[in-house]
Amino acid sequence: MTTATAHHFIGGKRIDRPGTENVLSNINPATGEVIGQVPLDSITTADAAVEAARAAFASWAATPIGERCQIMFRYKALLEAHFDELAAMIVSEHGKTMAEARGDVRRGIDCVEFACAAPTLMMGRSLPQIAVSSSFCRTEDEGGVGIDSSADRVPLGVCVGITPFNFPIMVPLWMWPMAVACGNTFVLKPSEKVPQCAIREVELAHEAGLPDGVLNVVTGGPAVVDHLITHDDVKAVSFVGSTKVAAHIHSTASAAGKRAQCMGGAKNYMLVMPDANQDAVVEGVIGSAFGNTGQRCLAGSVAIAVGDAAEWLVPRLVEAANALKIAAGDQPGVGMGPLIDEASRERVLRYIGIGEEEGAILALDGRNVDLPRTGCFVGPTIFDNVRPGMQIVEEEIFGPVLSIVREETLDAAIATMNRSRYGNMGVIFTSSGYAARRFRSHAQAGMIGINVGVPAPMAVFPFSGWKDSFIGTLHANGEDAVRFYTEFQITVSRWL
Numbered sequence: 085m086t087t088a089t090a091h092h093f094i095g096g097k098r099i100d101r102p103g104t105e106n107v108l109s110n111i112n113p114a115t116g117e118v119i120g121q122v123p124l125d126s127i128t129t130a131d132a133a134v135e136a137a138r139a140a141f142a143s144w145a146a147t148p149i150g151e152r153c154q155i156m157f158r159y160k161a162l163l164e165a166h167f168d169e170l171a172a173m174i175v176s177e178h179g180k181t182m183a184e185a186r187g188d189v190r191r192g193i194d195c196v197e198f199a200c201a202a203p204t205l206m207m208g209r210s211l212p213q214i215a216v217s218s219s220f221c222r223t224e225d226e227g228g229v230g231i232d233s234s235a236d237r238v239p240l241g242v243c244v245g246i247t248p249f250n251f252p253i254m255v256p257l258w259m260w261p262m263a264v265a266c267g268n269t270f271v272l273k274p275s276e277k278v279p280q281c282a283i284r285e286v287e288l289a290h291e292a293g294l295p296d297g298v299l300n301v302v303t304g305g306p307a308v309v310d311h312l313i314t315h316d317d318v319k320a321v322s323f324v325g326s327t328k329v330a331a332h333i334h335s336t337a338s339a340a341g342k343r344a345q346c347m348g349g350a351k352n353y354m355l356v357m358p359d360a361n362q363d364a365v366v367e368g369v370i371g372s373a374f375g376n377t378g379q380r381c382l383a384g385s386v387a388i389a390v391g392d393a394a395e396w397l398v399p400r401l402v403e404a405a406n407a408l409k410i411a412a413g414d415q416p417g418v419g420m421g422p423l424i425d426e427a428s429r430e431r432v433l434r435y436i437g438i439g440e441e442e443g444a445i446l447a448l449d450g451r452n453v454d455l456p457r458t459g460c461f462v463g464p465t466i467f468d469n470v471r472p473g474m475q476i477v478e479e480e481i482f483g484p485v486l487s488i489v490r491e492e493t494l495d496a497a498i499a500t501m502n503r504s505r506y507g508n509m510g511v512i513f514t515s516s517g518y519a520a521r522r523f524r525s526h527a528q529a530g531m532i533g534i535n536v537g538v539p540a541p542m543a544v545f546p547f548s549g550w551k552d553s554f555i556g557t558l559h560a561n562g563e564d565a566v567r568f569y570t571e572f573q574i575t576v577s578r579w580l
């Protein structure tokens with residue numbers, strides 16, 4: 085592949101990088117090949133992106149919502165037509181397996197379909213005859229002049245989205261389609277690790293008819309983010325990424341008077357009851373722990389074996405994880421691809437070392453499996469006898485490392501899970517309605533799976549992380565998104 089040269093997308097056009105900016109080389113994580121470069125300090129370009137969005141706002145907000153949504157319908161059709169191209173781009177830029185990449189595109193398209201419903205979702209409320217004014221024009225038959233009130237949802241202006249590397253197509257689509265369908269204009273700052281996916285996604289929206297300036301991409305690193313989230317012309321900030329950065333974005337953007345929604349990191353627990361369907365558990369836990377090489381905010385990274393479940397759970401998980409073919413994402417039969425970059429590989433290897441030092445038992449050592457010679461690969465790793473308080477169970481590793489904790493009872497397992505500072509997802513595998521219901525009522529997590537390893541909500545529901553997995557009030561997707569990207573304007577009227 086040749087080195088990509090487009091670095092931003094502003095005012096309807098691909099823009100090349102000015103020669104003076106710092107750059108990061110983008111690599112194909114499966115091969116180590118350099119496939120592009122991304123500028124890191126593009127502050128003046130960020131200003132140009134915000135200015136393009138600001139200039140486009142008035143006319144876009146005045147465009148009838150039906151017309152705005154027709155563009156979304158055409159965009160959805162274009163995404164379907166370019167499905168294979170986008171999935172292949174994810175495989176080469178991010179390293180996902182082709183099946184995972186297709187899932188990324190499919191779940192992104194769900195968000196575009198949801199945005200097509202903006203006319204219904206954006207409807208306001210009205211209440212006629214909330215009072216009667218008798219001071220003017222009182223008529224005998226009406227008993228006075230009626231006063232009506234209504235609440236209209238209106239767009240905010242320029243919104244900014246800052247996205248992580250792990251779903252290069254889908255996570256940006258959590259944000260901008262609903263934002264622009266509601267009449268806002270948008271500046272997207274994608275992860276500097278996967279910029280080309282975002283640029284192509286936005287380019288296709290323009291092929292679908294989106295007017296120039298409504299949606300812009302500026303690539304860059306933290307300096308660009310900090311500039312955007314405090315920019316005078318920006319009204320709202322959507323962020324998805326790690327909790328540390330989420331906290332920084334939320335406090336900085338809020339202090340600058342922006343509304344902010346910040347999705348953060350996670351450490352997700354899966355409880356396995358002795359009465360669970362064993363095949364469903366193995367399929368669900370393996371998919372959750374090692375899918376996307378563990379680089380998902382809904383990755384199940386701790387399994388709690390309740391009662392005697394560990395007796396069959398540990399050997400069956402080790403056997404299934406061992407059977408995964410580790411290879412580049414475009415290889416036939418691949419079960420798990422590489423990590424995003426060398427720094428991530430080193431982090432995961434460091435955590436495996438920490439787990440050993442903490443006294444957990446390495447039931448499967450991902451350092452010792454047969455791995456491709458190039459690329460950022462670590463094999464699936466399973467620790468047994470992990471105890472609460474160990475670093476490997478408290479911290480987000482964001483790689484293919486599964487910790488198994490053993491607890492005697494359901495309540496003890498729920499209590500162990502609820503110790504976590506994170507609250508994105510909690511899963512239970514069981515055939516007992518009682519256990520499932522008790523888990524659901526007591527689990528301190530915003531997304532619950534019952535015999536489902538990755539309970540990712542469809543776009544019609546909000547992506548509902550709790551605790552340190554979310555900072556803000558309104559989540560991404562679902563009705564929350566409409567509320568986040570609009571504000572009420574209340575009118576009280578009387579006709580004399």
Ligand code: NAD
Nearest residue numbers: 247248249274275305306309325326329347348349350381
């Ligand atoms: P990250 O926090 O490193 O980066 C996310 C974005 O923030 C990028 O665009 C990056 O350029 C920017 N950024 C990074 N450091 C910054 C700083 N100091 N100041 C300002 N901006 C900064 O996250 P990542 O490694 O790209 O993604 C993985 C993380 O995202 C994991 O923690 C994962 O759990 C989380 N995630 C959460 C959700 C969710 O919905 N809760 C979804 C996907 C990923």
